[in-house]
Amino acid sequence: MRHLFAAAAAAATLTLPLPALAWRSDGHQTAATITAALIKGTPAEARVKALLGDLTLADAAVWADCAKGIKPDSGYRYPSPGRYASCAPMETPEHIAEMADYVRRNFRQCHPHAGEEDCHQQYHYTDVALQRSRYIEGFAGTSSHDIVGAMQAAIRVLQGQPATAPMDFKSPREALLVLVHLVGDLHEPLHVGTAYLDTQGRYVDPDKTGLDPDSVTTGGNSLHVAGTPLTGPGSLNLHTVWDLVPETFKPRHVDAAWLAQARQVPPDGGSPLDWPARWASESLQQANVAFEGLAFSPKQGANWDVGLPRGYDARADAIKHRQLALAGARLAGLLRTLFPQ
Ligand SMILES: [Zn+2]
Numbered sequence: 001m002r003h004l005f006a007a008a009a010a011a012a013t014l015t016l017p018l019p020a021l022a023w024r025s026d027g028h029q030t031a032a033t034i035t036a037a038l039i040k041g042t043p044a045e046a047r048v049k050a051l052l053g054d055l056t057l058a059d060a061a062v063w064a065d066c067a068k069g070i071k072p073d074s075g076y077r078y079p080s081p082g083r084y085a086s087c088a089p090m091e092t093p094e095h096i097a098e099m100a101d102y103v104r105r106n107f108r109q110c111h112p113h114a115g116e117e118d119c120h121q122q123y124h125y126t127d128v129a130l131q132r133s134r135y136i137e138g139f140a141g142t143s144s145h146d147i148v149g150a151m152q153a154a155i156r157v158l159q160g161q162p163a164t165a166p167m168d169f170k171s172p173r174e175a176l177l178v179l180v181h182l183v184g185d186l187h188e189p190l191h192v193g194t195a196y197l198d199t200q201g202r203y204v205d206p207d208k209t210g211l212d213p214d215s216v217t218t219g220g221n222s223l224h225v226a227g228t229p230l231t232g233p234g235s236l237n238l239h240t241v242w243d244l245v246p247e248t249f250k251p252r253h254v255d256a257a258w259l260a261q262a263r264q265v266p267p268d269g270g271s272p273l274d275w276p277a278r279w280a281s282e283s284l285q286q287a288n289v290a291f292e293g294l295a296f297s298p299k300q301g302a303n304w305d306v307g308l309p310r311g312y313d314a315r316a317d318a319i320k321h322r323q324l325a326l327a328g329a330r331l332a333g334l335l336r337t338l339f340p341q
């Protein structure tokens with residue numbers, strides 16, 4: 001399932017990606033499991049534990065997705081206890097109250113445009129055109145409160161500074177809960193880069209021609225995989241293809257070889273505030289690989305059809321495996337830098 005909360009999923013068709021359990025919960029928890037192994041025995045491990053209390057890093061990795069179902073129109077109630085196993089650790093009255101408080105402060109304060117999602121849902125992605133070679137805020141599909149802006153705000157709070165508006169992260173604990181998830185999302189290529197298409201299914205460049213809302217493919221959500229049902233069970237879009245991870249990538253399969261690969265990831269230098277944009281630029285390059293060789297039908301209703309070439313799953317899995325190692329290693333490096341002692 002691409003969408004954590006189907007009601008929210010049905011609402012948005014025009015602009016930006018819908019609420020996603022990116023990587024599903026498994027991918028997020030796999031990356032966090034790698035992180036936990038890489039910070040074991042360091043001061044960062046103790047600081048993370050002090051902030052998260054009864055939640056593990058792997059629990060925390062889905063907190064920001066579990067919070068997505070809480071809405072003002074249902075009185076900020078948690079809508080679906082028991083529905084998502086990965087959200088179970090957050091389904092206590094105290095944790096639900098904490099998520100609801102976060103949603104209250106991060107719901108409309110960014111003044112979403114018509115058709116845009118609520119603010120905290122926009123924190124999970126950006127939508128840079130594939131024609132760009134890197135992430136720069138100001139490009140079509142970016143905003144001050146996209147995934148890069150939200151991660152920078154969370155890092156600031158963990159450095160003891162206030163969050164940058166419009167993000168409202170009230171404490172280092174809340175900033176960490178958000179950050180653990182967003183590092184995972186940032187390494188899902190379709191949370192960063194996407195195609196913009198005309199009605200004939202040809203690429204357009206929104207930074208050259210101006211952003212036409214009809215050209216937005218919502219991070220691949222509007223790209224229906226040809227040969228799958230249009231809706232219901234078995235229905236697939238390109239975003240879902242990239243959110244899914246195979247059974248062998250689930251957290252219990254994090255083994256010595258995968259950890260060794262993660263330990264090979266070069267450490268980042270300079271200010272951590274610069275790291276999210278740098279990592280986004282790399283994910284954008286992976287998004288370009290994800291779109292290689294794809295052809296699109298003319299637009300039908302709100303969607304285009306996309307045919308996946310032979311061998312596409314294997315190509316995608318190789319990228320996912322590497323991206324999960326990168327996400328796990330980079331979060332570990334970030335936590336070690338933020339919590340050196
Ligand atoms: Zn997310």
